[in-house]
Amino acid sequence: MxxxxxxxxxxxxxxxxxxxxxxxxxxxxxxxxxxxxxxxxxxxxxxxxxxxxxxxxxxxxxxxxxxxxxxxxxxxxxxxxxxxxxxxxxxxxxxxxxxxxxxxxxxxxxxxxxxxxxxxxxxxxxxxxxxxxxxxxxxxxxxxxxxxxxxxxxxxxxxxxxxxxxxxxxxxxxxxxxxxxxxxxxxxxxxxxxxxxSLYRGDGFFSFADEHGIFEASVYDIELTGHLILRLHNGDLRRYAFKEVSYV
Ligand code: BTN
The missing domain is CATH 3.30.930.10 (Bira Bifunctional Protein; Domain 2)
Structure with a gap:
């Protein structure tokens, strides 16, 4: 440009x-x-x-x-x-x-x-x-x-x-x-x-929903590919592409 x-x-x-x-x-x-x-x-x-x-x-x-x-x-x-x-x-x-x-x-x-x-x-x-x-x-x-x-x-x-x-x-x-x-x-x-x-609800635990149901997690990372990595209370990580998870 x-x-x-x-x-x-x-x-x-x-x-x-x-x-x-x-x-x-x-x-x-x-x-x-x-x-x-x-x-x-x-x-x-x-x-x-x-x-x-x-x-x-x-x-x-x-x-x-x-x-x-x-x-x-x-x-x-x-x-x-x-x-x-x-x-x-x-x-x-x-x-x-x-x-x-x-x-x-x-x-x-x-x-x-x-x-x-x-x-x-x-x-x-x-x-x-x-x-x-x-x-x-x-x-x-x-x-x-x-x-x-x-x-x-x-x-x-x-x-x-x-x-x-x-x-x-x-x-x-x-x-x-x-x-x-x-x-x-x-x-x-x-x-x-x-x-x-700058993320909305970027700190602390919030409710999310995926195909399995509702769960609590905090934002752990955003990969360079754009995938969202959420961290559960027990420390497990979950990785999502756009539309695979939503905020509740
Ligand atoms: C969304 O949040 O669903 C995306 C909305 C994008 C709207 C903009 S308005 C200008 C440009 N032209 C379109 O038809 N869509 C985008």
Whole structure:
């Protein structure tokens, strides 16, 4: 990525089906500079993780995607991208409120509520370049949510006033590019440590559920692959991939 202080290309759309989808379509047609961003006021078919819909009231929130070409990062280390994106959103939101954490793997929480979700899609672009499309939805000025499903909260509900979405995007991009430079400089231990410290329910024992039922455990480690290692009261360790375990 361009590591000078120049501003990356930002494509602004009134409406898109999904910014991830739009960006991936563009990439299939021709290369874009690394760090290019697509941001829209309204997604008509916003996508969440595991095939969920991402709902966002038109004009109220930040919905955007950006592209990286992280050739130098081995496939089994791609979780680092997720980590720097999560850390960047966390730090961005901390300019406005406290109590922001990263819920493994990359949801951003305020207290016990979800304020931001991410959908990261890794692809070969039409030009045989390995690319990572990072889609981020931050609930900024939405006042009411139709569904309680991901236990959503917006910045407006926290701070009681509207926040400039553009300022949030600019702050995020600035922080993110700095973390991306860390990644390119192989500062992965620093990233891992920060991520570990930023975790939702990162210290102490909490209830989790896996396919066998509910149990208590504490977070022991997050592997570079992104696997979550939980430690039971008796010291046994359990290793989970995304969606194999949930917080209760
Ligand atoms: C989740 O938590 O389920 C992931 C939500 C990801 C939403 C963002 S909004 C911008 C980008 N475009 C999409 O269609 N999804 C992501």
């Amino acid at each position: 361009n590591n000078s202080k120049t501003i990356p290309q930002i494509i602004r759309l009134e409406e898109a089906s999904s910014t991830n989808h739009y960006l991936r379509d563009l990439l299939a047609r021709g290369p874009l500079p690394e760090g290019s961003v697509v941001v829209t006021e309204n997604q008509t078919a916003g996508r969440g993780q595991i095939g969920n819909v991402w709902e966002s009231e038109p004009g109220k929130n930040l919905t955007f995607s950006l592209v990286l070409y992280p050739d130098c990062i081995p496939a089994n280390r791609q979780f680092l991208i997720s980590q720097i994106a999560a850390l960047s959103v966390k730090e961005t939101l901390e300019a406005y409120t406290g109590d922001v954490t990263v819920k493994w793997p990359n949801d951003i929480y305020w207290k016990d509520k979800k304020i931001c979700g991410m959908l990261i899609e890794n692809d070969l672009s039409g030009h045989n370049m390995y690319c990572s499309v990072i889609g981020i939805g931050i609930n900024v000025n939405q006042k009411v949510f139709r569904s309680n499903a991901p236990n959503p909260v917006s910045l407006w509900q926290i701070v009681g006033e509207e926040t400039d979405k553009e300022a949030i995007l600019n702050r995020f991009l600035h922080i993110f590019y700095n973390y991306y430079l860390w990644l390119l400089q192989e500062k992965q231990d620093e990233i891992r440590n920060l991520y570990r410290k």
